[in-house]
Amino acid sequence: MATAVMPQQPTPERFFNAMNAHQQTEALKTAVDMEVFTAIAEGNTTAATIAKRCEGAERGVRTLCDFLTIHGFLTKDGTQYGLAPDTAVFLNQRSPAYIGGAMEFMLSPRSREAFFKLTEVVRHGGTVMGEGSTVAENPEWVTFARAMMPVMRMPSQMMAAELRKGGEAHKVLDIAAGHGMYGISVAKENPSAQVYAADWKNVLEVAKANAQAMGVGDRHHLIPGSAFETDFGSDYDLVLIPNFLHHFDVPTCTSFLKKVRAALKPGGRAAILEFMPNDDRVSPPAAAAFSMIMLVNTPSGDAYTFAEIESMAKNAGFARTELSPQEMGFSRLAIAYV
Amino acid sequence: MATAVMPQQPTPERFFNAMNAHQQTEALKTAVDMEVFTAIAEGNTTAATIAKRCEGAERGVRTLCDFLTIHGFLTKDGTQYGLAPDTAVFLNQRSPAYIGGAMEFMLSPRSREAFFKLTEVVRHGGTVMGEGSTVAENPEWVTFARAMMPVMRMPSQMMAAELRKGGEAHKVLDIAAGHGMYGISVAKENPSAQVYAADWKNVLEVAKANAQAMGVGDRHHLIPGSAFETDFGSDYDLVLIPNFLHHFDVPTCTSFLKKVRAALKPGGRAAILEFMPNDDRVSPPAAAAFSMIMLVNTPSGDAYTFAEIESMAKNAGFARTELSPQEMGFSRLAIAYV
DSSP, X not given: OGGGGSTTSXXXXXXXHHHTHHHHHHHHHHHHHTXXXXXXXXXXXXXXXXXXXXTOOHHHHHHHHHHHHHTTSEEEETTEEEEOHHXXXXXXXXXXXXXXXXXXXXXXXXXXXXXXXXXXXXXXXXXXXXXXXXXXXXXXXXXXXXXXXXXXXXXXXXXHHHHHTTOOOSXXXXXXXXXXXXXXXXXXXXXXXXXXXXXXXXXXXXXXXXXXXXXXXXXXXEEESOXXXXXXXXXXEEEEEETOGGXXXXXXXXXXXXXXXXXXXXXXXXXXXXXXXXXXXXXXXXXXXXXXXXXXXXXXXXXXXXXXXXXXHHHTTOSEEEEOSSOBTTBEEEEEEO | OGGGGSTTSOOSHHHHHHHTHHHHHHHHHHHHHTTHHHHHHTTOOSHHXXXXXXXXXXXXXXXXXXXXXXXXXXXXXTTEEEEOHHXXXXXXXXXXXXXXXXXXXXXXXXXXXXXXXXXXHHHHTSOSSTTGGGSTTOTHHHHHHHHXXXXXXXXXXXXXXXXXXXXXXXXXXXXXXXTOHHHHHHHHXXXXXXXXXXXXHHHHHHHHHHHHHXXXXXXXXXXXXXXXXXXXXXXXXXXXXXXXXXGSOHHHHHHHHHXXXXXXXXXXXXXXXXOOOOTTSSOSHHHHHHHHHHXXXXXXXXXXXXXXXXXXXXXXXXXXXXXOSSOBTTBEEEEEEO
16 A cells, blocks of 8 residues: 555545535534624634634634635634635625525525435435425525525626517516516616516515515516416516526426416517536536436426427427527526527 | 626635535435445446446436536546546445445534534534543444544554654554554564554454454454553553544643653654644645544544644653654654653
8 A cells, every 4th residue: 555655546535525525514604604704804803803703612713714714715824814805705794795695595404404315315316305395385485585685686687688688578577586686687677677576475575575675666566376377477578487497307397388488479588597507417517516406305306408498498389499608607598489 | 796707706606615515425425325336336337227236216326426427526428427536446345445434434423413513513612512522432433443444554554664664663552543553554564563452442342353354463452441541551662642632632632641651661652643734724624624523523622733742742751753754644643752
């Protein structure tokens, strides 16, 4: 084994890193929960002063901050901690781009429990938590709507700007609206647009409040209930389907897209925003890895490639589907034309 | 927010990666538990054939293998999966260097639970699981001894070779012997050495079996009980203290080193193998991050720097302490001279 010190030799480093990776999740969660990043932004830069501000023990805070430094969230100079640039923007509560709240949804106890059962999930081929996240009136979607709004602001604005290039929209349907940001962003880009937001009743309260706060409340209407069962109405020139299809299998998506197509008027468009891996299913990393989240949390959802989405849309009767060249966050936009 | 697409703009990627990092831990554990790597080594290279061999669902196995490819454990060519070089060496059960069993110790339910309580731990400044891993006759150390032996083989041989340069050892004490590999490696490097292995009685059974299997059983003796309370005897020319001090605070380590020094004969050496971060406490990453594991699992342990170990040894009466230049796995060797 003396050869194990040769630089070309395989090392178990990747194994140890992945085995210990859960520690990063816990450390980040603790730092957000204890407001460590905000404390540092406020000028508490030593373990002792951060500990005081965050009600932690100095030993605990020092070890946590060292760990966060090792993983790039903090800087360290002598005994002084600072925020890395990304951390200052996204994890300081005083920053307008703060997204730390997303952890409440993404690391919900249900989701953590679901991942704990991964072996069972892989044997079963889907979630082992009943209907998983797709259950009716799931209160987790209210958490989602509240927690993920700041994360979705940027991609929703990028999507709205991209769609505006294809013409003004007047009647818009926002499927699984959640926080409502996609419909709201489209409303802001299209001053005459009336937006109909469809989602569970409990979730739509969050969308409505956001629409009002963002000055488009009078053009923002609600269609509560299951997207598969509600009557959407008709004559839409734009239907938004953001981060929705990935929860379901191909036949379900195809039949849903038929319903969407029927609600569109001639010349109308369906805007499908999705984590969209390349055909190899292993790149780009964030979009491809999303498949794992769907395996664990849904009975038969997936991260679909553009080719798969194009095929579903074709089978649903759409004339053609185009992939927008720009990445929007970790997502891509496919536009299906009636 | 349109500026968010500029390449120089901060991105939330690090945040999402760390938030989702726990998924890597679960995926690796599932792959090891289901023998996915071994299955691929045996020639099962598609999701369908791996699923059959591992008793998984094809959808589950495909998503798992894609995820493992994204994280570098597998390769993918079309629909064919292969083992990355490190994976072939360390995670195929047929490989002599297989270390997948280490997960049983490192991801024990107790340790996972301890990490789940990290916020509480940081507030408290140490483990919130009672005495943590340092409790007497903890059966987890038997798991440790069995699971970690393959991981420790290489560093134990490196340590034994390094120590041999300083002269032959005749009477050797192996503190917290565990799997016994450190004492066994020294016994093999020093054909006349009698090795006394100290650890809990239940753990020593593993060390004894390993010593017998490796042909040094007749020179391998047992000292069962607490390292702090047992009589070690005297006239040792070498005392091994591998991965032991990090469980305890500085006063406890110092007083323990006094006991060690008293057991050494004039000219004797104590070999202290430790995860040893640099003085900045944030490099090198693996050694520095070990501090977090000690925070969570012990009342007051830590990853000590060489300067701290040197100071403890000095206060315990050692004449001088030297740092061996070579890294041994993720550890470093400090040699304290009587």
